[in-house]
Structure formats: structure tokens, C-alpha cells
Amino acid sequence: MHTHSTYSDGVLTPAELVLRAASRGVSLLALTDHDDTGGLVDAAQAAAGLDIQLVPGVEISAGWNGQTVHVVGLDIDAHAPDLVNGLASIRSSRGERAVQIAAQLDAVGVTGSLPGATRHAGNSAAIGRSHFARFLVERKHVRNTSDAFRRYLGAGRVGYVPPSWPELAKAIDWIHCAGGLAVLAHPDRYRLAPRVMQSLFEAFAQGGGDAIEISSDGRFKGSAQIRLARQFGFALSAGSDFHAPGKNVADLGDVTEIPAGVPAVWQRLRAAR
Numbered sequence: 364m365h366t367h368s369t370y371s372d373g374v375l376t377p378a379e380l381v382l383r384a385a386s387r388g389v390s391l392l393a394l395t396d397h398d399d400t401g402g403l404v405d406a407a408q409a410a411a412g413l414d415i416q417l418v419p420g421v422e423i424s425a426g427w428n429g430q431t432v433h434v435v436g437l438d439i440d441a442h443a444p445d446l447v448n449g450l451a452s453i454r455s456s457r458g459e460r461a462v463q464i465a466a467q468l469d470a471v472g473v474t475g476s477l478p479g480a481t482r483h484a485g486n487s488a489a490i491g492r493s494h495f496a497r498f499l500v501e502r503k504h505v506r507n508t509s510d511a512f513r514r515y516l517g518a519g520r521v522g523y524v525p526p527s528w529p530e531l532a533k534a535i536d537w538i539h540c541a542g543g544l545a546v547l548a549h550p551d552r553y554r555l556a557p558r559v560m561q562s563l564f565e566a567f568a569q570g571g572g573d574a575i576e577i578s579s580d581g582r583f584k585g586s587a588q589i590r591l592a593r594q595f596g597f598a599l600s601a602g603s604d605f606h607a608p609g610k611n612v613a614d615l616g617d618v619t620e621i622p623a624g625v626p627a628v629w630q631r632l633r634a635a636r
């Protein structure tokens with residue numbers, strides 16, 4: 364229920380992604396590129412001849428309490444005007460941010476990062492920090508992409524530019540206007556104190572959010588967040604957040620099981636209703 368293609372910061376094309384998923388036994392797959400739905404047509408075409416159901420999705424970058432949170436939209440109508448316009452505005456702010464990131468990297472002697480990152484973005488309009496990270500690795504400024512975030516792109520580092528994402532409630536609204544389900548992505552990755560996590564869940568519930576994602580990195584499992592999901596009446600979602608094949612990362616189909624007694628978000632998809 365959570366994957367990326369070359370339409371954002373994944374390395375497989377939508378068709379390659381669908382084929383890899385099918386070959387790994389995935390029967391229900393959502394493509395959820397960051398702030399872009401451009402890959403859904405190719406993905407649907409690739410899925411048509413296979414024993415795999417494609418769920419049209421997106422992962423929206425949003426702001427809450429001064430920090431970035433991600434909201435996955437599932438079962439969306441990618442042509443819904445509010446969603447289309449909202450995503451276009453995010454991509455345009457991504458373009459502006461990329462120019463600023465490049466200027467800040469230039470200032471510390473890391474030159475050529477804008478064309479370099481753009482090349483890694485390929486057909487992606489949603490240019491982001493992952494593309495800069497790959498450029499930094501390629502030019503041997505860092506050993507790997509996590510190093511790139513640690514040294515250059517993470518909050519407070521020289522290449523960091525505070526983003527201007529839409530507010531959480533707005534992202535949820537766009538998804539609902541498109542007939543979709545809003546899923547709070549990987550809450551365990553926001554590194555929130557329990558009380559702050561509780562208020563994020565409250566805000567998500569207030570905004571009409573539908574489900575909470577269990578990340579495959581596992582810390583979420585059996586934790587207080589499942590209790591909170593129950594408390595707020597959220598369904599649970601699971602996904603690999605697949606970006607690229609590699610060591611020590613979840614591959615397609617590597618997902619945490621949903622504990623018994625809590626509804627899974629796929630039971631609420633249109634096809635299942």
C-alpha cells in the first residue's frame with residue numbers, strides 16, 4: 364500500500380515496479396509517488412495483464428506543528444481537480460526549493476547539484492532531496508544516501524531548506540475530494556514523544572483521516588500506536604515504502620502483518636465496499 368517509482372524518488376519505472384511486485388507474489392499494490400500521480404497510467408497498463416490489483420495512490424508531503432508528515436492517499440481519482448491543483452502547487456514549491464538547495468550547496472563548494480539532481484529525477488516532476496542525495500553519492504561527496512542526509516540534506520545541515528508543504532488537514536481534504544482514503548504514513552519515523560504523537564493522531568482524526576500505517580521497519584509493531592489507532596477508530600495500513608532494490612531495505616511485499624481485531628485499510632477500498 365506504499366511504493367515509489369521514477370515519477371518521484373523510486374528507481375524503477377511504474378511498469379518495472381508492477382512486474383517486480385507480481386513476481387514477488389504481491390496481489391494488491393498501491394503506487395504512491397510523492398506529490399505526483401503521473402505514474403498511475405503506466406502502472407495500470409502493466410497490471411492489466413497480470414494477476415495483481417493496482418490501487419491508485421499518492422503520498423502527499425504535509426506540514427503539522429512545524430514539521431513534515433506524509434499522508435498516503437489510496438483509491439484516489441487522480442483527475443479530481445482539488446487534488447490535481449494541490450499536487451501541482453507542491454511540485455512547484457519543490458522546484459523552488461531545489462534551486463535554493465543547490466545555491467546553499469554551491470556556497471560550500473558543492474557545485475553542479477541542480478543539473479545533477481535533475482538528472483537523477485529523470486521523468487519525475489517531484490524533485491526532492493533523494494535526487495540530491497544520489498548526486499552527492501555519485502560525486503563522492505558522501506559514501507551513501509544516508510550519509511548525504513546526515514551531512515548535507517537533513518534538518519539543520521548546510522543544504523537544508525525548510526519546506527513549505529500544505530497543512531495536514533488540507534492534504535486529507537484533497538484526498539477525500541478525490542474519493543480516496545487518507546493514511547498517516549510511517550508515524551514511527553517522525554520521532555515524536557508519546558504526548559506529541561497523541562496530538563498528531565488527534566489532529567489526524569480531527570481532519571478526518573482514515574488509517575494509520577504500520578511501517579515495515581517494525582518499531583510500530585505492538586506498540587502504543589496500535590492502541591491509539593484503536594482509540595481513534597483508524598484502520599491500519601501496511602506497505603514496504605519501496606524505493607529501490609537493495610540490502611537492508613524492505614522489498615515489495617515485505618509488510619508487517621495487521622494485528623487481529625483491527626480493520627485493514629484494504630477492506631475499505633471501493634472494490635471491497
Ligand code: AMP
Pocket residue numbers: 372397424490491492493508509512513606
Ligand atoms: P523530500 O520529500 O524531498 O524532503 O525528501 C524526502 C525523501 O527523502 C523521503 O521520502 C525518503 O525517500 C528520503 N529520505 C529522507 N530521509 C532519509 C535518510 N535519512 N536517508 C535516506 N533517505 C532519506
Ligand code: MN
Pocket residue numbers: 367372397493606
Ligand atoms: Mn521518498
Ligand code: MN
Pocket residue numbers: 422433548549
Ligand atoms: Mn514518506
Ligand code: MN
Pocket residue numbers: 365366367422604
Ligand atoms: Mn514513501
